[in-house]
Amino acid sequence: MTTPAQHNSYEPHATGRLLESMAAWLLAIFWLLPLIYALWTAFHPAEFSTRFDLLAPLTLNNFAQAWNAAPFARYFVNTFLLVTLILVCQTVLCTLAAYAFARFEFAGRNIAFALVLVQLMIMPDVLIVENYRTMTLIGLVDSIPAIALPYMASAFGIFLLRQTFKTVPKELDDAARVEGAGPLQVLWRVYVPLAKPIYLAFALVSVSYHWNNFLWPLIVTDSVEARPLTVGLQVFSSTDQGIDWSVICAATLMTSAPLIVGFLLFQRQFVQSFTRAGIR
Amino acid sequence: MRTPGRRWRVTLHGWLMVLPAMALLALFTHWPALATLIDSFWSTRRPRRPPVFVGLDNYRSMLADPVFWKSIVNNLWFALGTIPLSMGLALLMAIWVNDRIAGRAIVRMAYFTPTVLPMIAVANIWLFFYTPQIGLLEQVLAKFGAPAHNWLGTPDTALACVIVVAIWKEAGFFMIFYLAALQQIPPTLAEAAALEGSSRWTFFRRVQFPLLMPTTLFVLINAVINAFRTVDHIVVMTRGGPDNATTLLLYYIYEVGFKFWDTTYAAALTMVLLGLLAAVALVQYLLLERRIHYR
Numbered sequence: 001m002t003t004p005a006q007h008n009s010y011e012p013h014a015t016g017r018l019l020e021s022m023a024a025w026l027l028a029i030f031w032l033l034p035l036i037y038a039l040w041t042a043f044h045p046a047e048f049s050t051r052f053d054l055l056a057p058l059t060l061n062n063f064a065q066a067w068n069a070a071p072f073a074r075y076f077v078n079t080f081l082l083v084t085l086i087l088v089c090q091t092v093l094c095t096l097a098a099y100a101f102a103r104f105e106f107a108g109r110n111i112a113f114a115l116v117l118v119q120l121m122i123m124p125d126v127l128i129v130e131n132y133r134t135m136t137l138i139g140l141v142d143s144i145p146a147i148a149l150p151y152m153a154s155a156f157g158i159f160l161l162r163q164t165f166k167t168v169p170k171e172l173d174d175a176a177r178v179e180g181a182g183p184l185q186v187l188w189r190v191y192v193p194l195a196k197p198i199y200l201a202f203a204l205v206s207v208s209y210h211w212n213n214f215l216w217p218l219i220v221t222d223s224v225e226a227r228p229l230t231v232g233l234q235v236f237s238s239t240d241q242g243i244d245w246s247v248i249c250a251a252t253l254m255t256s257a258p259l260i261v262g263f264l265l266f267q268r269q270f271v272q273s274f275t276r277a278g279i280r
Numbered sequence: 281m282r283t284p285g286r287r288w289r290v291t292l293h294g295w296l297m298v299l300p301a302m303a304l305l306a307l308f309t310h311w312p313a314l315a316t317l318i319d320s321f322w323s324t325r326r327p328r329r330p331p332v333f334v335g336l337d338n339y340r341s342m343l344a345d346p347v348f349w350k351s352i353v354n355n356l357w358f359a360l361g362t363i364p365l366s367m368g369l370a371l372l373m374a375i376w377v378n379d380r381i382a383g384r385a386i387v388r389m390a391y392f393t394p395t396v397l398p399m400i401a402v403a404n405i406w407l408f409f410y411t412p413q414i415g416l417l418e419q420v421l422a423k424f425g426a427p428a429h430n431w432l433g434t435p436d437t438a439l440a441c442v443i444v445v446a447i448w449k450e451a452g453f454f455m456i457f458y459l460a461a462l463q464q465i466p467p468t469l470a471e472a473a474a475l476e477g478s479s480r481w482t483f484f485r486r487v488q489f490p491l492l493m494p495t496t497l498f499v500l501i502n503a504v505i506n507a508f509r510t511v512d513h514i515v516v517m518t519r520g521g522p523d524n525a526t527t528l529l530l531y532y533i534y535e536v537g538f539k540f541w542d543t544t545y546a547a548a549l550t551m552v553l554l555g556l557l558a559a560v561a562l563v564q565y566l567l568l569e570r571r572i573h574y575r
Contacts, residue, residue: 010470010480017381024376025383028390034448035393037416038405097301106294107287112302119309121561125509126530126553129537129546130312130319153304183293212398214512215530219538230400234516237404245408252404256397263396267389270396274453275460 042249062250066236069247071224072254075232082144082217082228083210087203089152094202097153098161099187103173119155128219135220142222151210157202160277164198165191201273204266211259229255313554319547331544338548348549350524351532354439358528359507361443362450367499369451371492374458375484388459392452399449403516406445407432410517435525438518442526445513450506454499461495462488501564508556529553 040048042063048056066072100106101113124131131150132141140146168191176186192199214230221227227235233255237248253260263270320338322331342348377388394402409416410431418428431437465488473483511531514520520527520535527535530553537546 010474010483017379020376020379021381021383024373024381024387027373027376028387031448031452032390032393033416034405034409037409041408093301093304096297100294100297104290104294104297106291106298108291109294112298115302115310116305118313119305121505121557122309122313122554123505123509124308126533126550126557127309127312127316128534129543129550130315131308132537133315133543134307134312149304150308153301153308155305158301183297208396212400214398214400215515215534218515219534230398230512233404234400238516245411245414248404249408252401256401259396259398260393263393264389267385267392271388271392271456274395275456 038249038253041246042253044246046244046246062246063254066247066251066254070232070236070251072229072232072236072251074224075227075229075255078144078226078232079211079228079230082147083207085144086148086151086210087206089148090154090157090206091199091203093153094157094161095187095192097158098165099183099191101158101162102165104183116155116158119153120159124150125216128216131216132219141220142226144226146220147213147217147226147228150216154206156277157206160198160202161195164195168194198276200269201276204270204273205277208259316547316550316554319544320551322544324542324544338545341545342548342552347524347527347532351527351529352552354524354526355508355528357439358443358446359504361440362446362507363500363503365443366447366451367454367496367503369447370454370499371458373451373455374462377455377459378462388455391455394449394451395453397449399510399512400516402445402449403513406441406448406513407517410441432518433522435523438522438525442513442517445517446507446510449513450503454503457495457499458492461492465491497564497567501560504560505557508553529556 043058043060044056045059045061097116101109101116127150135141135146135149140149172190172194173186176190181189212230213228214234217228218231218234221231224232233251236251321333321335323329323334323337325331373391377384377391381387412418412430412433413428415431417431422428429437431441469487470483473487478486508528509530511528511534514526514528514531515534518526520531529549533546533549533553536542536549
């Protein structure tokens, strides 16, 4: 009668378990169906895109056609530059701010922190009209920095890191200071190494968010040189030149491929990171 | 003598470290929010017509604008359609994946994958799924002898189609929070309840569900915010149509601001969205306050 400790006594047995497994699998298949459908269409010639024949010939032609029909290589570079720029700036800015909020009792700290938290509710995503005006004013419209700037200071990142830094024992901080380390050295040698899992979590969330972000880049970019993948994909698939669905599906999968592959390889880290970042 | 000097130095260091982030927040969050309010009282700059102060005119025309009301009603239906269903499904998925069902790693992956995809890729895939005649949905329905239907092209069904897409994208995301919370519940509770002879449903209703309340609250707040700030799928799938049947508030702001270039009217519309988000923040704050008092 001994059950492994971590399992719930209400876990179904025998028939119950079978039924539950079947239901879970049914939902999983239903959940994957649109994706499988897209895969089918992308890897088969156009005439099979709506006909299901297990013997239909496989092809990479759709991918080649999509790749040649639009400057996807450039879009990939743009998106890569964009997410890197955002992640680097966010990491540096949020680390500094979070450290100050966690360990420096400076005058005006509470007001400043409240002002930071405002961004959790009023995200740059909804301030498109005024931010576009600002970008026009400083002459950055249609550039990668213009997409990145509103997101560089992340209230979410500051909050997340502040919570983490607060759990670092004060004694470690004091010990480093006794050895004569300045505030930035303490931050770099004591706090940052201890927060590594949180940095990973934040990085995964940030990269997947900005890889996928669409509305603001759509508004603020206007040329191949600045457009990220999401906007490039939209421009490509909405042109009325009669591109067939197989090519659009191929392009769609191609643009999401790095994230999907990354997710499949590092599934555990992804799920843990999203959870960690969410629950704080 | 030393203490005031040290305090001053701490304040200086603190502000120096906070300053870069604060400056960017001021420039791209605080100022635009304030500027939205100011601009909403002015008329839009046109060639040879400088902006003039119009007081509440933008708000008056907003109240008389049927598309604005349509977008509010659509957004409320969208929220009402996506939130309970995606949260319910997320909880169900989490409970299933938490048990030792066969191949649960694969099942969990299947549920979570849509979360990783860009919304616009998701919208493209579903656009094809809904396509009249050749789309998978129409093909399957045709097999059962259902009459042909243009799912995204008919005002009656377009919003529902968009809701399904949002649920598909979000449920797996919410699942992981429920899963993490379920794993935190000590197994001794289940053993105790089983000894008492309570049914699984009773155990869920009286033990698991109450313990999941903080997670439910967190997920709910996120779901509400998402319902008002995500319009990528609208841009790809329907462009607000047919006949504004799928125009959500943020999409209408985008249209007014960047297609009709009426920026001050767009500012007035943005104020409504900011008001909604502020209301969500207030509710969250009050609920969290109460939870702390109860402890």
